[in-house]
Amino acid sequence: MHIKLREHIEKIMPLTDDEFAFVAKHFIYKKFKKHQFMVQQGEPVPYNYFLLSGLTKLVYTDPDTDKEYILAFAMEDWWDNDFQAYYTKTRASFSMVCLEDTQVLCLSLDDFNALRTGMPKIEHFFLEKVMWGFLAAQRRILSLMTSSAQERYEQLLAQHPSLAQRLPKTQLAAYLGVARETLSRPNV
């Protein structure tokens, strides 16, 4: 079951068996059902999550309007979390919700820090991960500023066709920051 984690890490940084054993023992396995909340807005965030299977969303719910804004989706082989709350041991600003049954490997902050100090190589891996996450976020900011709703929808369909198939339009709209109805309107 941890084999997926190993493959995932070794895409960036090869590990000896001993090294991976050291990494693996810091993770614990959990499974969640569709609709379950892995992280709840307003609650502490004890773990960081690496998805083995399934599909999750990271979502901010406006307390006044109850409108949902989706910051990220995650599926197999992705990390997902309210990283800020996790990393600063504060309460979650977002919820992380299962859109399908989901299996994860969990990493507590203490274990994360133990990994970082006990095995400097792992910092290389996470630096790489976070850097690409940052660049993706920057592209999304640019896309929000430069592109129309329709264009952003088409970009999403082109870049993540699998996501678009697994998710209802309501969820895609909440990710794109547009009204659900807009995605059905005649294309200009």
Next chain:
Amino acid sequence: MHIKLREHIEKIMPLTDDEFAFVAKHFIYKKFKKHQFMVQQGEPVPYNYFLLSGLTKLVYTDPDTDKEYILAFAMEDWWDNDFQAYYTKTRASFSMVCLEDTQVLCLSLDDFNALRTGMPKIEHFFLEKVMWGFLAAQRRILSLMTSSAQERYEQLLAQHPSLAQRLPKTQLAAYLGVARETLSRPNV
């Protein structure tokens, strides 16, 4: 002159004199005049930049409309760049332009990699930096989705009053993704 870099790094990770000497020798000093392009859209990006003083913008210019979209500002004690182009040795998608006379320390990609491998501790520093950059980007995405132009303007004034004073409204508007005129309209 490198003292600012040392202070900057040591906010996150203390260094011995030897360690810092090793770090410092990978950087070279440069200065630029207001209006100079440190990075040019379409050109290679040989360096990463740590600002000692001054003010820069990272900007995407739409080739068709010539409209500017500002991804980031940077001032003293910040890093700024088209990181993707830098890191992948591809051509810049953005330009980096001086809005004031600016002094920087430059780090080539080879030197960056030499630092990372020669001194694993430095990965810790960059991981920390990039993580906070990622979280800031995520907050900006959320703000673009949830908040009106006026609200985003007020958030900016509240969070970065110094920036707002040093910059014309045209630049702030290009950062917020709104028309310049909107920032002058009666506040709702």
Next chain:
DNA sequence: TGTATAGTGTGATCTACCTCACACCAAAGA
């Protein structure tokens, strides 16, 4: 097997914001 519940399309308003256009003022450079 029937009844909720989720997902989708479509029409009719409404509005925040863009665009264009122009006037005014301040700072910069010849």
Next chain:
DNA sequence: TCTTTGGTGTGAGGTAGATCACACTATACA
């Protein structure tokens, strides 16, 4: 000193897209 350039406010008109409302279909559940 004059002239250019950069920055700002304000009006009028246009539009992408939000919002509200409803009908239709498919899936889940008792």
